Amino acid sequence: MNGRTVDVAIVGGGLVGMTAALACADRGLTVALSAATRPGSASGAAAGMLAPSTEGATAPVAAFASACRDAWPPYLDQLAGRSGRRVALNRLGILQVPADEGGAGRLRAAAGAGSDWLTPLQAAELEPGIVAPLGALLHERDGAVDNEHLLLALDEAIGATDHVASAGEARGIRLGRGTAELLLADGGTIAAGRLVVAAGAWVSQLEGLPRAIPVVPVRGQMIGFAAAPVRHVIHGPGAYVVPRPAGRTIVGATMEHAGFDAGTSPEAATRLADAAGRLAPGLAGLPVMEHWAGLRPTTPDQLPILGPDPEHGTVLYACGHSRNGILMAPLTAECIAALASGVPSPWPLEPFSVARFG
Numbered sequence: 001m002n003g004r005t006v007d008v009a010i011v012g013g014g015l016v017g018m019t020a021a022l023a024c025a026d027r028g029l030t031v032a033l034s035a036a037t038r039p040g041s042a043s044g045a046a047a048g049m050l051a052p053s054t055e056g057a058t059a060p061v062a063a064f065a066s067a068c069r070d071a072w073p074p075y076l077d078q079l080a081g082r083s084g085r086r087v088a089l090n091r092l093g094i095l096q097v098p099a100d101e102g103g104a105g106r107l108r109a110a111a112g113a114g115s116d117w118l119t120p121l122q123a124a125e126l127e128p129g130i131v132a133p134l135g136a137l138l139h140e141r142d143g144a145v146d147n148e149h150l151l152l153a154l155d156e157a158i159g160a161t162d163h164v165a166s167a168g169e170a171r172g173i174r175l176g177r178g179t180a181e182l183l184l185a186d187g188g189t190i191a192a193g194r195l196v197v198a199a200g201a202w203v204s205q206l207e208g209l210p211r212a213i214p215v216v217p218v219r220g221q222m223i224g225f226a227a228a229p230v231r232h233v234i235h236g237p238g239a240y241v242v243p244r245p246a247g248r249t250i251v252g253a254t255m256e257h258a259g260f261d262a263g264t265s266p267e268a269a270t271r272l273a274d275a276a277g278r279l280a281p282g283l284a285g286l287p288v289m290e291h292w293a294g295l296r297p298t299t300p301d302q303l304p305i306l307g308p309d310p311e312h313g314t315v316l317y318a319c320g321h322s323r324n325g326i327l328m329a330p331l332t333a334e335c336i337a338a339l340a341s342g343v344p345s346p347w348p349l350e351p352f353s354v355a356r357f358g
């Protein structure tokens with residue numbers, strides 16, 4: 001790769017970088033995908049929930065988040081065609097279970113387009129595996145994607161296109177007048193028409209960015225059980241519970257400011273297991289089979305940073321997706337690929353501009 005010129009160089013081989021690379025390749029662009037292995041990469045560690053309705057975003061962010069969710073079924077159909085892998089998508093809806101009467105009142109008030117309030121009896125009929133004595137709010141169109149399998153499918157789809165070449169770890173970027181270079185950790189360089197910054201929680205470590213990017217790591221610990229007591233994704237007090245294929249259930253997640261430490265703690269596993277057992281009694285007392293952590297690339301307002309740098313249009317940001325990077329990946333990729341091809345983004349990106357941080 002060293003010394004080559006490509007249309008687009010992307011830093012970061014997580015879900016955001018991979019989906020952007022494929023979308024650019026689909027537009028006929030040549031891509032260098034710079035990927036390093038950092039402990040705590042978020043995309044494989046995530047729960048895979050597609051949950052715009054539980055995030056409480058206001059328009060136009062809520063509209064973008066819902067469109068992202070609805071982009072997943074056709075995206076996975078297309079990915080199955082090119083990778084041979086059918087990635088599991090759960091669209092039974094997400095059940096949001098309140099902690100107390102006050103919470104139940106707030107959820108009841110939030111019922112409306114796409115979200116139905118269920119009485120305790122209705123909740124028990126729909127999902128016998130949970131305890132919801134105050135009722136629950138069903139977000140009908142939300143769900144979850146199997147993000148672990150998804151990364152394998154993307155890897156294969158990328159391997160099958162000759163438009164994307166792998167590059168190693170990046171040290172940073174170098175910008176000249178209308179020129180852009182990716183600087184590799186091994187001393188090599190790649191000249192690119194556009195540079196896409198998609199390095200997850202590690203964005204601020206890249207040298208040569210035109211400005212400071214306010215993305216910090218927020219650690220999330222998850223646990224997994226070898227049991228499948230629920231069919232729906234359940235969002236409840238102290239934990240969420242996500243059914244996975246092959247009789248597995250995962251539970252998350254903590255929110256911890258621990259720098260780049262992607263370690264786990266027994267206390268967190270116990271807290272998550274207890275909360276999960278209260279929500280879904282079929283999990284109570286079961287051994288925790290898996291325990292891991294990932295680093296969410298988090299911005300001050302929890303919204304991603306998408307689109308061009310205001311002063312250096314060759315730099316495109318696709319980072320800071322915080323808690324919703326799985327949800328937002330396919331439309332993020334479409335917007336970035338459009339901009340990289342020199343056409344307007346299909347979605348207005350003003351709410352996500354880096355300029356909002358001044």
Ligand SMILES: Cc1cc2nc3c(=O)[nH]c(=O)nc-3n(C[C@H](O)[C@H](O)[C@H](O)COP(=O)(O)OP(=O)(O)OC[C@H]3O[C@@H](n4cnc5c(N)ncnc54)[C@H](O)[C@@H]3O)c2cc1C
Nearest residue numbers: 014016036038042043047049170200220294324325326327
């Ligand atoms: C526990 C947990 C649960 C989550 N649950 C959900 C959920 O249910 N739904 C949802 O939508 N989102 C969820 N998220 C958030 C989501 O995982 C992230 O927003 C998303 O994965 C971010 O993707 P990314 O590609 O930007 O970052 P990452 O997946 O972290 O990828 C960034 C990549 O860049 C690489 N990199 C870093 N520096 C360099 C460099 N110098 N050179 C080359 N490569 C580099 C890293 O090695 C890494 O592989 C969760 C996150 C966590 C941690």
